Amino acid sequence: MQKNLPIMLIYMVLLGLLFWPAVSGLALEVPSLTAEDCQKCHTTEIQQIAEAGGKHRDLLTCVDCHQEHPPRGANAIPACALCHDPTDQRHFSVSDCLGCHNPHTPLRIDYSNASRVAPACASCHTQQAAEFRDYPSNHSLLDCKDCHQQHGKFLSCLNCHAPHLKGQTYADCRQCHQPHAPLKVVYSNTLGSDQCAACHVQEGKNLKQITTKHRLLLCVYCHKSQHKRMPKCETCHFKPHDAGIHKKFPDCKICHVGPHRLIN
Ligand code: HEC
Ligand code: HEC
Ligand code: HEC
Ligand code: HEC
Ligand code: HEC
Ligand code: HEC
Ligand code: HEC
Ligand code: HEC
Ligand code: HEC
Ligand code: HEC
Ligand code: HEC
Ligand code: HEC
Structure with a gap:
C-alpha cells in the first residue's frame, strides 16, 4: 500500500487536471439562452x-x-x-x-442579387431546362432571372424586343414563339395572315390583290402549323385536269402562276 502512495497522488493530480474544466464550469455555470431570451436583443x-x-x-x-x-x-x-x-x-x-x-x-x-440562378430553378423545373437544352438559341445563354425577376412572374417579350409589326402584343408573340425555345416557330391554324405578312410582305400583298379563291385562305391554311413548311398544289387538288395536260405541263404554275398570284 505504502509503496503505491506516490503513484496514487500522481493519479489524483492527473484526474484533477483532466476534470478541471468541467469542475470549474460547474462552479461558474451561466444558464443557457432559451428561445424566450432572444427577443430581448434581436x-x-x-x-x-x-x-x-x-x-x-x-x-x-x-x-x-x-x-x-x-x-x-x-x-x-x-x-x-x-x-x-x-x-x-x-x-x-x-x-x-x-x-x-x-x-x-x-x-x-x-434572388435579385444572386449570381446565376438557372441550376437552382432547374432543380424543380426540369421541363424548362430541357427545352433550353433541346432547342438551343440565344435565350439559352440568358439566366432565368433575366426574364423571371420574381418567382412566378415574367417579363413581356416587348421589354427586350421590338415587335415585327406595329401594335403586336405579348399574346401575339406567343402565337408563334415559346419563350424557352424561341426559334421553334409553331402556330395554330387560325393565325391571322397579317402576322406572317409582317415579314413576307410580297406574299401578303399578292394574295390580297388576286381575285381567285386563294385570297380567302389564311397563310396558315396552306403553310400548316410549322414555319417554313411548304405545301404542294397536288396535296389539296390532286391532278384535276386531263392526264395528258399534266404530263405535258407538270408544273401547275405554268398556267396558274403561283399560289399567291393565282389565276384561273
Ligand atoms: C431555420 C433556421 C433558423 C431559425 C429558425 C432562425 N434563424 Fe436566425 N439565422 C439563420 C441563418 C441560417 C442565419 C444566417 C443568415 C445569413 O447569413 O444571411 C441567421 C441569422 C441570424 C442572426 C444574425 C443576423 C445578421 O444580420 O447577422 C440573428 C440575430 C438571428 N438569426 C436571430 C434569430 C432569432 C432571434 C430567431 C428566432 C426568432 C432565429 N434567428 C431563427 C437560421 C435560423
Ligand atoms: C443580451 C442580448 C442578446 C441576447 C439575449 C441574444 N443575443 Fe444574439 N447577439 C447579441 C449580440 C450583441 C450579438 C453580436 C455578437 C457578435 O457579433 O459577436 C449577437 C449575435 C447573434 C447572432 C449572430 C452570430 C454570428 O456569428 O454572426 C445570432 C445568430 C444570434 N445572436 C442569435 C441569438 C439567438 C437565437 C438568441 C436567443 C437564443 C440570442 N441571439 C440572444 C445579443 C444577444
Ligand atoms: C435560385 C433560388 C433558390 C436557391 C439558390 C435555393 N432555393 Fe429553395 N426555393 C426556391 C424557390 C423559388 C422555391 C419555391 C417556392 C414556392 O414554391 O413558392 C424554393 C423552395 C424551397 C423549399 C420549400 C420546399 C419545397 O420543396 O417546395 C425548401 C425547403 C428550400 N427551397 C430549401 C432550399 C435549400 C436548402 C437551398 C440550398 C441548398 C435552396 N432552397 C436554394 C428558390 C431557391
Ligand atoms: C433546424 C432545422 C432546419 C434548418 C437548419 C433549416 N430548416 Fe428549412 N425547414 C425546416 C423544417 C422542419 C421545415 C418544414 C419541412 C417540411 O414542411 O417538410 C422547413 C421548411 C423550409 C422551407 C419552406 C417553408 C414553408 O413555410 O413552407 C424553406 C424555403 C426552407 N426550409 C429553407 C431553408 C433554408 C434556405 C435553410 C438554411 C438557411 C433552412 N431551411 C434551414 C427545418 C430547418
Ligand atoms: C423548390 C422547387 C422550386 C424552385 C427551386 C423553383 N420553383 Fe418555380 N415553381 C415551383 C412551384 C411548386 C410552382 C407553382 C406551380 C404551379 O402553380 O403549377 C412554381 C411556379 C413557377 C412559375 C409560374 C408557373 C405558372 O404556371 O404560373 C414560374 C415562371 C417559375 N416557377 C419560375 C421559376 C424560376 C425562374 C425559378 C428559379 C429562380 C424557380 N421557379 C424555382 C417550384 C419551384
Ligand atoms: C427569355 C425570357 C425567359 C427566360 C430566359 C426564361 N423564361 Fe421561363 N418563361 C418566360 C415567359 C415569357 C413565360 C410565360 C409563358 C406564358 O405563360 O405565356 C415563362 C414561363 C415559365 C414557367 C411556367 C411554365 C411554362 O413553361 O410556361 C416556368 C416554370 C419557367 N418559365 C421557368 C423558367 C426557368 C427554370 C428558366 C431558366 C432555366 C426560365 N424560365 C427562363 C420567359 C423566360
Ligand atoms: C430579358 C430580355 C429578353 C426577354 C424578356 C425576351 N428576350 Fe428574346 N432575346 C433576348 C436576347 C438578349 C437575345 C439574343 C440577342 C438578340 O438576338 O437580340 C434574344 C433572342 C431572341 C430570339 C432569337 C434567338 C436566336 O438564337 O437567334 C428570338 C426569336 C427571341 N429572342 C424571341 C423572344 C420572345 C418571343 C420573347 C417573349 C416570349 C422574348 N424573346 C423575351 C432577350 C430577351
Ligand atoms: C407569325 C408568327 C410570329 C409572330 C406572331 C412573332 N414572331 Fe418573332 N419570329 C417569327 C419568325 C418566323 C422568325 C424568324 C425565325 C427564323 O429566322 O427562322 C421570328 C424571329 C424573331 C426574332 C429574332 C430576330 C429577328 O427579328 O429575326 C425575335 C427577337 C422575335 N421574333 C421576337 C418576336 C416578338 C417580340 C414577337 C411579338 C411582338 C414576335 N416575335 C411575334 C415569327 C413570329
Ligand atoms: C420575323 C419574320 C418572319 C415571320 C413573322 C414569318 N416568317 Fe416565314 N420566313 C422568315 C425568314 C427569315 C425565312 C427564311 C427565308 C429564306 O430562307 O430565304 C422564312 C421562310 C419561310 C418559308 C419558306 C421559304 C422557302 O423558300 O423555303 C415559308 C413557307 C414561310 N416563311 C412562311 C411563313 C408563314 C406562313 C408565316 C406566318 C405563320 C411566316 N412565314 C412568318 C421570316 C418570317
Ligand atoms: C392547302 C390546300 C391548298 C393548296 C396547297 C393549294 N390550294 Fe388551290 N385551292 C385551295 C382551296 C381550299 C381552294 C378553294 C376551293 C373552293 O372554294 O372551291 C383553292 C382553289 C384553287 C383554284 C380555283 C380558284 C378559283 O378562284 O376558283 C385554283 C386554280 C387553285 N386552287 C390552284 C392551286 C395551285 C396551282 C396550287 C399550287 C401552286 C394550289 N392551288 C395550292 C386549297 C389549296
Ligand atoms: C393556297 C395555299 C397557300 C396560301 C394561302 C399561301 N401560300 Fe405560301 N405557298 C404556297 C405554296 C404551294 C408554295 C410553294 C410554291 C412553289 O412551289 O413555288 C408557297 C410558297 C411560299 C413561300 C416561299 C417563297 C415563295 O413565295 O415561293 C413563302 C415565303 C410563302 N409561301 C408565304 C406565304 C404567306 C406569308 C402567306 C399568307 C400571306 C401564304 N404563303 C399563303 C401555298 C400557299
Ligand atoms: C395548261 C395549263 C394548266 C395547267 C398546267 C394546270 N391548270 Fe389548272 N386550270 C387551268 C385552267 C385554264 C383552268 C380553268 C378551267 C375551268 O375554269 O374550267 C384551271 C382550273 C383549275 C382548278 C379549278 C378547277 C375547278 O373545278 O374549279 C384547279 C383547282 C386547278 N386548275 C388546279 C391545278 C393544279 C393543281 C395543277 C397542277 C397539278 C394545274 N391546275 C395545272 C389550266 C391549267
Missing part, C-alpha cells in the same frame, strides 16, 4: 419570423437553428443541410441557399 429577426416565418416559425424555435451563441460558441449559424438533407431532394443539393432564401422569411424569395 427584435428584427423576431418580427421577420412572426410575419413570414412559415414552417420555420410553426415547427422550429430560434435555438433549433442557433444552437450556440457568441462568445461562448462559434457555431451560431446553421447549415441548411443540417435539416434539408441534400440527398432528399435535388433542390437541396444546389448552392447558395441564402442567395434566394432568408431563413427568417423562407418563402419571401428574393
Whole structure:
C-alpha cells in the first residue's frame, strides 16, 4: 500500500487536471439562452419570423437553428443541410441557399442579387431546362432571372424586343414563339395572315390583290402549323385536269402562276 502512495497522488493530480474544466464550469455555470431570451436583443429577426416565418416559425424555435451563441460558441449559424438533407431532394443539393432564401422569411424569395440562378430553378423545373437544352438559341445563354425577376412572374417579350409589326402584343408573340425555345416557330391554324405578312410582305400583298379563291385562305391554311413548311398544289387538288395536260405541263404554275398570284 505504502509503496503505491506516490503513484496514487500522481493519479489524483492527473484526474484533477483532466476534470478541471468541467469542475470549474460547474462552479461558474451561466444558464443557457432559451428561445424566450432572444427577443430581448434581436427584435428584427423576431418580427421577420412572426410575419413570414412559415414552417420555420410553426415547427422550429430560434435555438433549433442557433444552437450556440457568441462568445461562448462559434457555431451560431446553421447549415441548411443540417435539416434539408441534400440527398432528399435535388433542390437541396444546389448552392447558395441564402442567395434566394432568408431563413427568417423562407418563402419571401428574393434572388435579385444572386449570381446565376438557372441550376437552382432547374432543380424543380426540369421541363424548362430541357427545352433550353433541346432547342438551343440565344435565350439559352440568358439566366432565368433575366426574364423571371420574381418567382412566378415574367417579363413581356416587348421589354427586350421590338415587335415585327406595329401594335403586336405579348399574346401575339406567343402565337408563334415559346419563350424557352424561341426559334421553334409553331402556330395554330387560325393565325391571322397579317402576322406572317409582317415579314413576307410580297406574299401578303399578292394574295390580297388576286381575285381567285386563294385570297380567302389564311397563310396558315396552306403553310400548316410549322414555319417554313411548304405545301404542294397536288396535296389539296390532286391532278384535276386531263392526264395528258399534266404530263405535258407538270408544273401547275405554268398556267396558274403561283399560289399567291393565282389565276384561273
Ligand atoms: C443580451 C442580448 C442578446 C441576447 C439575449 C441574444 N443575443 Fe444574439 N447577439 C447579441 C449580440 C450583441 C450579438 C453580436 C455578437 C457578435 O457579433 O459577436 C449577437 C449575435 C447573434 C447572432 C449572430 C452570430 C454570428 O456569428 O454572426 C445570432 C445568430 C444570434 N445572436 C442569435 C441569438 C439567438 C437565437 C438568441 C436567443 C437564443 C440570442 N441571439 C440572444 C445579443 C444577444
Ligand atoms: C431555420 C433556421 C433558423 C431559425 C429558425 C432562425 N434563424 Fe436566425 N439565422 C439563420 C441563418 C441560417 C442565419 C444566417 C443568415 C445569413 O447569413 O444571411 C441567421 C441569422 C441570424 C442572426 C444574425 C443576423 C445578421 O444580420 O447577422 C440573428 C440575430 C438571428 N438569426 C436571430 C434569430 C432569432 C432571434 C430567431 C428566432 C426568432 C432565429 N434567428 C431563427 C437560421 C435560423
Ligand atoms: C433546424 C432545422 C432546419 C434548418 C437548419 C433549416 N430548416 Fe428549412 N425547414 C425546416 C423544417 C422542419 C421545415 C418544414 C419541412 C417540411 O414542411 O417538410 C422547413 C421548411 C423550409 C422551407 C419552406 C417553408 C414553408 O413555410 O413552407 C424553406 C424555403 C426552407 N426550409 C429553407 C431553408 C433554408 C434556405 C435553410 C438554411 C438557411 C433552412 N431551411 C434551414 C427545418 C430547418
Ligand atoms: C435560385 C433560388 C433558390 C436557391 C439558390 C435555393 N432555393 Fe429553395 N426555393 C426556391 C424557390 C423559388 C422555391 C419555391 C417556392 C414556392 O414554391 O413558392 C424554393 C423552395 C424551397 C423549399 C420549400 C420546399 C419545397 O420543396 O417546395 C425548401 C425547403 C428550400 N427551397 C430549401 C432550399 C435549400 C436548402 C437551398 C440550398 C441548398 C435552396 N432552397 C436554394 C428558390 C431557391
Ligand atoms: C423548390 C422547387 C422550386 C424552385 C427551386 C423553383 N420553383 Fe418555380 N415553381 C415551383 C412551384 C411548386 C410552382 C407553382 C406551380 C404551379 O402553380 O403549377 C412554381 C411556379 C413557377 C412559375 C409560374 C408557373 C405558372 O404556371 O404560373 C414560374 C415562371 C417559375 N416557377 C419560375 C421559376 C424560376 C425562374 C425559378 C428559379 C429562380 C424557380 N421557379 C424555382 C417550384 C419551384
Ligand atoms: C427569355 C425570357 C425567359 C427566360 C430566359 C426564361 N423564361 Fe421561363 N418563361 C418566360 C415567359 C415569357 C413565360 C410565360 C409563358 C406564358 O405563360 O405565356 C415563362 C414561363 C415559365 C414557367 C411556367 C411554365 C411554362 O413553361 O410556361 C416556368 C416554370 C419557367 N418559365 C421557368 C423558367 C426557368 C427554370 C428558366 C431558366 C432555366 C426560365 N424560365 C427562363 C420567359 C423566360
Ligand atoms: C430579358 C430580355 C429578353 C426577354 C424578356 C425576351 N428576350 Fe428574346 N432575346 C433576348 C436576347 C438578349 C437575345 C439574343 C440577342 C438578340 O438576338 O437580340 C434574344 C433572342 C431572341 C430570339 C432569337 C434567338 C436566336 O438564337 O437567334 C428570338 C426569336 C427571341 N429572342 C424571341 C423572344 C420572345 C418571343 C420573347 C417573349 C416570349 C422574348 N424573346 C423575351 C432577350 C430577351
Ligand atoms: C407569325 C408568327 C410570329 C409572330 C406572331 C412573332 N414572331 Fe418573332 N419570329 C417569327 C419568325 C418566323 C422568325 C424568324 C425565325 C427564323 O429566322 O427562322 C421570328 C424571329 C424573331 C426574332 C429574332 C430576330 C429577328 O427579328 O429575326 C425575335 C427577337 C422575335 N421574333 C421576337 C418576336 C416578338 C417580340 C414577337 C411579338 C411582338 C414576335 N416575335 C411575334 C415569327 C413570329
Ligand atoms: C420575323 C419574320 C418572319 C415571320 C413573322 C414569318 N416568317 Fe416565314 N420566313 C422568315 C425568314 C427569315 C425565312 C427564311 C427565308 C429564306 O430562307 O430565304 C422564312 C421562310 C419561310 C418559308 C419558306 C421559304 C422557302 O423558300 O423555303 C415559308 C413557307 C414561310 N416563311 C412562311 C411563313 C408563314 C406562313 C408565316 C406566318 C405563320 C411566316 N412565314 C412568318 C421570316 C418570317
Ligand atoms: C392547302 C390546300 C391548298 C393548296 C396547297 C393549294 N390550294 Fe388551290 N385551292 C385551295 C382551296 C381550299 C381552294 C378553294 C376551293 C373552293 O372554294 O372551291 C383553292 C382553289 C384553287 C383554284 C380555283 C380558284 C378559283 O378562284 O376558283 C385554283 C386554280 C387553285 N386552287 C390552284 C392551286 C395551285 C396551282 C396550287 C399550287 C401552286 C394550289 N392551288 C395550292 C386549297 C389549296
Ligand atoms: C393556297 C395555299 C397557300 C396560301 C394561302 C399561301 N401560300 Fe405560301 N405557298 C404556297 C405554296 C404551294 C408554295 C410553294 C410554291 C412553289 O412551289 O413555288 C408557297 C410558297 C411560299 C413561300 C416561299 C417563297 C415563295 O413565295 O415561293 C413563302 C415565303 C410563302 N409561301 C408565304 C406565304 C404567306 C406569308 C402567306 C399568307 C400571306 C401564304 N404563303 C399563303 C401555298 C400557299
Ligand atoms: C395548261 C395549263 C394548266 C395547267 C398546267 C394546270 N391548270 Fe389548272 N386550270 C387551268 C385552267 C385554264 C383552268 C380553268 C378551267 C375551268 O375554269 O374550267 C384551271 C382550273 C383549275 C382548278 C379549278 C378547277 C375547278 O373545278 O374549279 C384547279 C383547282 C386547278 N386548275 C388546279 C391545278 C393544279 C393543281 C395543277 C397542277 C397539278 C394545274 N391546275 C395545272 C389550266 C391549267
